Amino acid sequence: MAIDFTWVYLLFFLIPLLVRLVPRFLRQQKMKNHNPDQTFQRQQFGPSPDGITRKPASLSEYQKDKLVLRELNKGPKTFEKIQKNTSFERNELNSILDGLEKRGLMGVKQKNGLFGPRVELYVTEKGFKEYHS
Secondary structure, eight states: OOOOOHHHHHHHHHHHHHHHHHHHHHHHHHHHTSOHHHHHHHHHHSOOTTOOOOOOSOOOHHHHHHHHHHHHHTSOBOHHHHHHHHOOOHHHHHHHHHHHHHTTSEEEEEEEETTEEEEEEEEOHHHHHHHHO
C-alpha cells in the first residue's frame, strides 16, 4: 500500500497563497472601518510613516523646482515615481518638468526595457549645481 502525500503539495501551494491573500483581506477590512478625516489630518500635519516628504499647501515655483530637482538628484526617475514622492498633480508636475527641461536643468532618456520603451528623467550637471547652490 502506497503512502499518499498529496497533502504536502496542498500545503506548499496553499500557504504562499494564504500568506499573500490574508494581509490584503485584513487591509481591506481596516479601510472599510477607518475615518478618512483622521487620515487626512495625519498625512497633512503628522510625520509620514513611509518617510516621504509631503508638500505644504502652497509652494512657490522656486520651491517646487527644488523639490523636483531633489528627487531627480536621487537618481534617474520615472514620472510616476516623482509624482508619488512629491504628491504633485499630474498637470502641475508636467509643467514643472517642462520648465526644468527648457532651462537645461534636467534631461530625458528613452530606454528600451524588458516590457517595451520607457522614459527616464535625469538631472543635468547644470541642474545639480542649481540644486546644491
